[in-house]
Amino acid sequence: MRRTKDGKGIQALAILFFLLVVAFIVLPLASLFIKMEWGGLQGYLSAPLVVDALRLSFLTSAVSTLIVVITGTPVAYVNARFEYPAKDAIDTMIDLPVVIPPAVAGLALLMAFGRRGVLGQHLNALGIDLAFTTMAVIMAQVFVSSPFFIRQARTSFEDVDRAYEHAARTLGASPLKTFMYVTVPIAMNGLVSGAILSWARALGEFGATIMFAGNFEGRTQTMPLAIYTAMQGDIDASILLSIILVAISFIVIVAVKMLTRRGLIIAQD
Amino acid sequence: MRRTKDGKGIQALAILFFLLVVAFIVLPLASLFIKMEWGGLQGYLSAPLVVDALRLSFLTSAVSTLIVVITGTPVAYVNARFEYPAKDAIDTMIDLPVVIPPAVAGLALLMAFGRRGVLGQHLNALGIDLAFTTMAVIMAQVFVSSPFFIRQARTSFEDVDRAYEHAARTLGASPLKTFMYVTVPIAMNGLVSGAILSWARALGEFGATIMFAGNFEGRTQTMPLAIYTAMQGDIDASILLSIILVAISFIVIVAVKMLTRRGLIIAQD
Amino acid sequence: MLRIRVTRALRDFTLDVDIESDNGTVVLMGNNGSGKTTVLNMVAGIARPDAGVIKVKEKTFFDSEAGIDVPIEDRNVGYVFQNYALFPHMSVYDNVAFGPRMRGAPPGEVEERVKHELEALGMWGLRDAKASRLSGGQKQKVALARCLAARPSLLLMDEPLSALDAETQAWTRSCIKQHIRDGHMPAIIVTHSLADAIELGDMVFIMDRGRVAASGRADEMLKNGSHTFINSFFR
């Protein structure tokens, strides 16, 4: 940014806001570290409960993000490119899981897919039980996190100039290939960013999971549930678990960003 | 979409995924309605507790979204346009509140801004108490919802071709005016979309709020807190409250989308 | 060989053209905004006529009455877009290789074709550059190479030489001419340059506000005085 008369004030304000926001977010995170009693760390890192919960958390959130990305991408694309009746309504439905308090979301999932649920009773008759399984953890995560990916993907697809898609078609690419080789790479920046947020939301998911999947060690007890359960006896333990979760997530997200930048994101010019 | 040989299969698959996702999200929402006992609706809609909670929810989420948009926009812009040391780390910090289970986020806020907090103890000495106030509700919402806006805004700013900004500058626009009249309008689609998500997340926020702001009728009891409170005694009541929250949010989001499309979003071509 | 009879309501006027040509290259000329690009878009399948027929050689691309609308990728047209539409995320090489790859050419042939086209236009040295990081003229050359490397059976070119320096223009014009002759390809070329029209055109159609205002064999049309539009070149 070069300096101009009003530029200086504005630049200062921008920097101030920047620092404010970063401080506001970093300070609570840092406080977790500052106020922590670090005694038990070694023990926790190898405790089977923690190892199980970590494994389960990363497994389920990876699967649910995969599901969200694979099934959400067509949804985002359709909503970005096509008009159909009640599109606004359907597009908004997809956002609604964000508004519902997670425990109610879990209850809604139970009412839909539980053994006595609207759909679940029929699945149950076929011998399929979803609730209170690892599958249910994934379903809960997909439910609460999908809006974050779909919304961002939709915007990114909308911002891809159709001229590129048309050019690809004239060069012999089918709609699918056009989508894969042209639309997706150009929108990649936004897709990765949406996937990261959606994954993070899945990883942090608690309320819907404990209601719909229960709190079973090794099967449905993800890190947030382990943190909650630990809170019952020992706040320090739950904070320590939170720090472990946050630290690992931090590393994963930074790594994804660095990898993405190297390989995928198009340079702006 | 015109039809081609492989196009048909793919189109069918896309439509299938689309319907699957929509069904997966709509079915649980619908189950809430289906399984609801509608008896008390009239009474609830006018109960002071519900009216208070609704008012507080919409007030605090509006304020927190405003704060997120105003302070988050410079952050997103700086991260989109400038390089600085440890940018990846800081950018990722900003995402972390999403990963932390909300109740832990509330704990972290208490540890930072509570009267014993890292910063809060000094504020307390100055006579400023933040925890357990309406301000704390807003802070909790800002903390958990800001990543959703900032991340989307950043991507949208990145996607604005600098040529437009350069053109504006040659025409005499200062960096600030360039930003306001050129960058922001071109990125508007993504900014609105990020703001909607961020607002929705703030509206649905529960865990951080009850931890940091407490649950006090009329002052900090937002709709999600009222819903959880009701849940302890009467599940039906909490479902009914959830339906009210979801229905109103639905109307608000659809309205915002329709207004935005009319006035602001640039047409794709 | 080429028959375009289409109507379509545009923002400012209705496009209503009838273009028929039996041999060689059609040159479309006309004022800015007269509808030339729109005609090319319809032939390519990117814009859809409200009604009409588009036939190339024996193939019907579009026929509103018969309900025919061949998908873009099955028309096998090569299109040099007015604004190039190079894929911004790909290198020059990958842009040019896109067509052959999509049409299933074996890897060896892909490389051969890309090299041939890029070398002809002096762009082989820049094959690894990102397409978004080129000068205006370089972009246009890549757009041309991309179009030709796909070996289309119909060429659509929207002011394909407008950003080239004089020397490259002359050379590229003769390249295009040769491609058309060798491939027995019909071609529709939009240009504002008399030199292009004289060199490349067999038939010339002059458009005005969505209609064909004049048409004829190139050599006859382009004599000074045959139409006010042509006259403007000589004022």
Added chain:
Amino acid sequence: MLRIRVTRALRDFTLDVDIESDNGTVVLMGNNGSGKTTVLNMVAGIARPDAGVIKVKEKTFFDSEAGIDVPIEDRNVGYVFQNYALFPHMSVYDNVAFGPRMRGAPPGEVEERVKHELEALGMWGLRDAKASRLSGGQKQKVALARCLAARPSLLLMDEPLSALDAETQAWTRSCIKQHIRDGHMPAIIVTHSLADAIELGDMVFIMDRGRVAASGRADEMLKNGSHTFINSFFR
């Protein structure tokens, strides 16, 4: 009046030019990719030289040794970009009005100027159209109008007539000439067209791979045979 002595490492070669002109309009010509657009960008302040000096009239825009780098908006240049860079979210009117508004012209004058420029180029009727929904030539006309409406004190034009039909080209060329004469504006015009150079140029500089390969008074330079680049126009 105009002094550009700059170096900058580009991807494929180092730009190293020295352009000095005391009177009137400078025409920059040269092969594609030789660095013409880059020079304009440096004068506008969009690209930054590694080292050098840029002076226009008495004003120093850039001086690496003195540490001077005047912000883009304070240079008051009018720039017709090679790819137009029209604001896609604005109407034609708002695009053209942007400059006057930013420079604080009173509303009445804004309208007057916009109307004047758009009418001169026959685009007043399309003032409410979105800038992204225009034909290529129409966009170029809007870019010209936008540049001129800002009343700059230096004109930078990157192939400003390349997408225009012949008639509009001739007319616009004379418009530009008049603006330059009336405003006593120095101007740098990049073109591949000999007609532009002859009509508009006082001094001609021919660039080749980042260097000035030849330069001189326009009337002298443009005689057939004075430089191989110029020769190419007549082959």
Added chain:
Amino acid sequence: GGPSATPAATPKADLTVFAAASLSGAFNETKAAYEASHPNVNIIYNFDGTQSLRTQVEQGAYADVFASASASHMNALKGEGYMNNSTVANFANNKLAVIVPKDNPAKIGSLHDLANPGVKIVMGTKDVPVGSYTLQILDKMANNSSYGPDYRSKVMANVISQETTVNYVVAKVALGEADAGFVYVSDVPAEYRDKVSVVAIPDSLNVVAVYPIGVLKESKHPEEAQKFIDFVRSDEGKAILAKYGFTPV
């Protein structure tokens, strides 16, 4: 399948136990002890607030044993036909205490001090069991001459938050953000002794929170389920509960 006559031949039975969150410490120890002596059984816990567990059962969750932190939720399940009613019995009592941060910023030396203006008190909502017990205690105190009739309203005026789970009460006091909180005695295990001090509530003013346990009707392992309940109520089980602050019955 049901239990077999020859336990040695049966595969390990998975026994699913839904237990109130407040039991998680004690029950995890019970599990270790029980599995050691019953190698054919594998106990699987689902810990959550009693209300959530009840909702899950009502929505079709499978469980063999239900251990509730309140009689009312257990009674509801009995009434709805989910429990094998004859197996339901109280196995533990809990009572309430007031906790204050270790450094006791509001200088609370006795229950009287809770009525001092400006004391920041947290308690459960009236619907969460710990909250309703708190209200019962305050009623008793208001009727007690040494506290006086306006004691209850003064304390209520000091409440800054009504929590939906007792965890949040403990957390806020432990962090020093609240001056006092009403919790179960069992909520103050050894880990908390360095963070909070306990102000006991005399038995005369206290309440008895009963913890019922029972076998669900649809249990596939009713015998194992009953054996587990028997173990919880055995001397060994009682010792564990007592260690965690419960009063076994």
